[in-house]
Amino acid sequence: MTTFYDKAKAFAEEHITPLAADIDRQAAFPAALFDKIVEAGYTKLLIPQQDGGLGLTLNEHQETCMAFAESCPTVGLSYMMHNVALHTVLERAGDELRSFVIDEVVNHGKVMALAYSEFGTGTHFYISDTTAEKVEGGVRLNGMKSMVTMAGYANYYLVLSHTSDGSEGITNWVVPADAEGVAFKQADWHGLGMRGNASCPIALDNVVVPERLRIGAEGEGVSQVFEQVALPFILGLAAVYTGAAEQQCAIAVEHAKSRVYPNGQSLAQIETVQLHLSDLYIKAQNARALTVEAARSLMAGEPDCLAKVLAARINASENAIEASRIAMRVVGGKGYNGATATERLLRDSFASQIMAPSVDVLHVWLGKALAGLPLL
Ligand SMILES: Cc1cc2nc3c(=O)[nH]c(=O)nc-3n(C[C@H](O)[C@H](O)[C@H](O)COP(=O)(O)OP(=O)(O)OC[C@H]3O[C@@H](n4cnc5c(N)ncnc54)[C@H](O)[C@@H]3O)c2cc1C
Structure with missing residues (x-):
């Protein structure tokens, strides 16, 4: 991870974490928070420096989506959409439209979806x-x-x-x-x-x-979807659901340490719980490692980067869902009843399997990519 991840992480902890539960309760787009994301310059991440942007890459896109999702997956996901739409314009629009959109984003704080x-x-x-x-x-x-x-x-x-x-x-x-x-x-x-x-x-x-x-x-839409939209979108989703899995793990570990029975024994002292914590940590780290590796491979232009990006997104999605199931067992009634973020993250994680391209479709695509067959 680069120092940009650390910057995005610090921003998220200060501005996003405190609002996460409330965003879920209100079920409305957190416009004031997103205004802060715009003000802090994150929506200019992919715009070249000579055009007034940060001149960063799909690696920092992945890092920022992950850092934001580690505080609140829905914020990471929303942010991801802007970058993907903007990336498509930057790469495929003609000069006039490209300049117009850059000006709108850089000088007028406009957001895309x-x-x-x-x-x-x-x-x-x-x-x-x-x-x-x-x-x-x-x-x-x-x-x-x-x-x-x-x-x-x-x-x-x-x-x-x-x-x-x-x-x-x-x-x-x-x-x-x-x-x-x-x-x-x-x-x-x-x-x-x-x-x-x-x-x-x-x-x-x-x-x-x-x-x-x-x-x-x-008539260029399909090639734009597969050549410009797909990779940052699928990689961004891998980062978002990695953030969800990591949060589930962290909450379960903290709860296991702090929940103490009247006899003085903590949950963390129970071997079955220790096994669950081990499983959770492996799932979260595994999601993170494959996502980071997929981003590295994509930036290096390696021949199997598509397979890695697809695998990272499938893996992070399934790990977030499975981590939610295990975390709920560890956190128990408090998790189920909303005293921790366990149930919110469980609901967030379920979006991963149906968001296009769905996990089932991606599994088929990955098989095709590995076999050297066209995706469609
Ligand atoms: C939180 C969230 C945010 C979203 N944001 C956006 C957004 O910003 N922009 C946007 O355009 N869309 C967005 N979507 C829509 C999303 O990406 C999907 O397109 C949509 O949820 C799928 O619609 P559907 O239920 O009609 O899918 P269907 O096509 O009916 O698919 C239902 C299920 O059938 C299975 N399936 C279908 N075809 C195949 C196949 N060939 N092989 C294997 N399995 C298959 C899949 O597993 C899929 O989950 C969002 C969805 C969610 C949940």
Whole structure:
């Protein structure tokens, strides 16, 4: 881990940890906290220094997502979405759109999000049923996105649609939050966990976007999803769920030491509990080690970096869920009844297996990647 991780960790402990329980209780996006994240410069992380950003890489992206998630996974997850959307623009947008977005993020504190998933195509978000029709002044979009993290807070949403010229493939757009016809269905967010994400549907009802807000050419959406979105997104999720597993371990260890029976024996003195603590620590460290290694491999451009990133995300997701089950056994009634964060983290962890690409889909992709087969 770099010194940037230490900086993000210190920021998270000061600003995020104290709010974590309340964010869950309110089940609303923590806008004031995110404003602080913006002010502290974290949303400029991937923007080159010559353009006013921090000029950092997907390694620090991974580190920051992990540091934030070690305080509150829903905050780490929300932050991750901004970086992934921005990375896609930085890598694939033409000069005019790229400069516009950089200016918005650097000089106006604007935030981005991903509005890809739809009710129809579900976890296969690289397929879109959103229609696009050429009209005077741009393209008219119609569709419904199913779960959009930071919906209503973010200023720009990456939206996949059919092509507007009838060509093959899908097209990626930057849609402003205040475009006419964009509606946030905030009352429809009832997430079990990751409740601060406020990942509600967005309706796109005759939304006209100018051609200058198209990322790259018509029909490039699938290649953008697989070449720019996928790796930082899947790596970021590995970091987020590593943070959840680490928190479960830390809470269980602390509880086992401090919970003392009337006869003076602590939970930590019971051998079965010791075995659970051992298992928890291994699961958390294992998630962390593979995530850090995947980021290293990605930055080094190694041939098997895709396999490592997929493995890190699957592993962290499954370890976070399993760590939650074991932690609940150790922490017992206090964990179940909300006296510790155990039950909140358990609910947060369950999001990991269904977030696109779901753990099952990723397992299939990893098998294909190892066998040298195309993912789709
Ligand atoms: C907390 C949270 C935040 C989210 N934030 C965003 C966001 O910001 N932007 C966004 O675009 N989306 C977001 N989503 C949506 C998410 O990424 C998924 O697309 C969505 O949850 C899946 O929708 P679905 O239930 O219709 O999936 P379905 O497609 O119905 O899949 C249901 C299950 O079936 C299984 N399955 C389906 N197809 C296959 C297959 N081919 N092989 C193996 N298994 C398969 C999978 O395991 C999957 O879990 C978020 C979701 C959550 C939970």
